[in-house]
Amino acid sequence: MTTLHAAPTRPQPPPPLRGLSVVVPTFNESASIAAFLERTAQTLETVALETQTLETLAPESSAGPVGIVEIIVVDDDSPDGTADEAERCARRLAIEVRVLRRSPPRSLSRSVLDGARCARGDVLVVLDADLSHDPRDIPRLVDPVVRAAADVSIGSRYVSGGSTTGWSPRRRALSGLGTRCARLITRVRDPLSGFFALRRELLTGNAEVALRPVGFKILLEVLGRHAGLEVAEVPITFHERARGTSKFGARQGFEFLLQAFSLVAHRAIRRSLPPRDRGSRRPSRPSASIHNDSVLEIRS
Ligand SMILES: Nc1nc2c(ncn2[C@@H]2O[C@H](COP(=O)(O)OP(=O)(O)O)[C@@H](O)[C@H]2O)c(=O)[nH]1
Ligand SMILES: [Mg+2]
Numbered sequence: 001m002t003t004l005h006a007a008p009t010r011p012q013p014p015p016p017l018r019g020l021s022v023v024v025p026t027f028n029e030s031a032s033i034a035a036f037l038e039r040t041a042q043t044l045e046t047v048a049l050e051t052q053t054l055e056t057l058a059p060e061s062s063a064g065p066v067g068i069v070e071i072i073v074v075d076d077d078s079p080d081g082t083a084d085e086a087e088r089c090a091r092r093l094a095i096e097v098r099v100l101r102r103s104p105p106r107s108l109s110r111s112v113l114d115g116a117r118c119a120r121g122d123v124l125v126v127l128d129a130d131l132s133h134d135p136r137d138i139p140r141l142v143d144p145v146v147r148a149a150a151d152v153s154i155g156s157r158y159v160s161g162g163s164t165t166g167w168s169p170r171r172r173a174l175s176g177l178g179t180r181c182a183r184l185i186t187r188v189r190d191p192l193s194g195f196f197a198l199r200r201e202l203l204t205g206n207a208e209v210a211l212r213p214v215g216f217k218i219l220l221e222v223l224g225r226h227a228g229l230e231v232a233e234v235p236i237t238f239h240e241r242a243r244g245t246s247k248f249g250a251r252q253g254f255e256f257l258l259q260a261f262s263l264v265a266h267r268a269i270r271r272s273l274p275p276r277d278r279g280s281r282r283p284s285r286p287s288a289s290i291h292n293d294s295v296l297e298i299r300s
Helices: 033-050 052-057 082-090 108-118 135-146 169-182 218-225 250-272
Strands: 020-026 069-075 096-101 123-126 152-156 163-165 196-199 230-235 237-239 294-297
Touching: 020 033, 020 082, 020 108, 020 135, 033 069, 033 082, 033 135, 069 082, 069 108, 082 096, 096 108, 108 123, 108 218, 123 135, 135 152, 135 196, 135 230, 152 218, 169 250, 218 250
Parallel strands: 020 069, 020 123, 069 096, 152 230, 163 237, 230 294
Antiparallel strands: 123 196, 152 196
């Protein structure tokens, strides 16, 4: 008689990630949206063919949404015609650009989540439309996520090699203060960055992790609510916008404080629970250990 023994179950390697969606929230960016889209499309077109990372995400041979590379503009009903300008520009580009038009109330964080819900790529990149973030950094940024070395990869101003240019002393002080506050929630050096890459599911959510998209800082929300993320920080240079005006004001500052309080409380409650009840875990990867906010600093 032959006895069949069930093979010991081994952790399965995760399925490869396919497709890249670049999500860009906009409000009154008609002065820079065309230049932004052109530069981003150029990066995605030319670099996609040169770098292994983007080739892995979107192999040339793949048809349909499997290997899609797309840009999703999420506009909050900008009175200056940003959405129309984006659509005009999109017609000239070889990369697919979709423009979502939201209705009030406007919200940067909700716009990013709406973009994520419509996205067809497994990997998302979020960045600003005002060219403060250089789209040419996208391939470097997505690389740790595609290689499964990290769940989230952050374009970081505050790791070695990262910097900001053109900031007033006031803006520098405010950013420093906000970042110190956010470090009560995470060990990440630049948790308030608006330039990051991650697997789509971290934004579209699951039953265990409810994101509360209040205000400007959706990355902080992801870092604060998901347990056990592995995070890479990739140095970038942040350039102060040349056109248009910042929408960060007193209201956004107040919303940030509310968000920070909520996340500090969430973290305290989570820490008081037994380990098995502490919420989400990253999908298992054979060689990955799970620990809270492990940060990998990528040097350029
Ligand atoms: N959809 C949407 N986008 C916004 C909103 N507020 C700002 N943005 C966009 O988010 C990005 C960052 O905003 P910005 O004003 O440059 O913030 P700052 O870099 O902190 O000064 C830019 O692309 C803005 O157009 C909003 O309420 N809704
Ligand atoms: Mg900006």
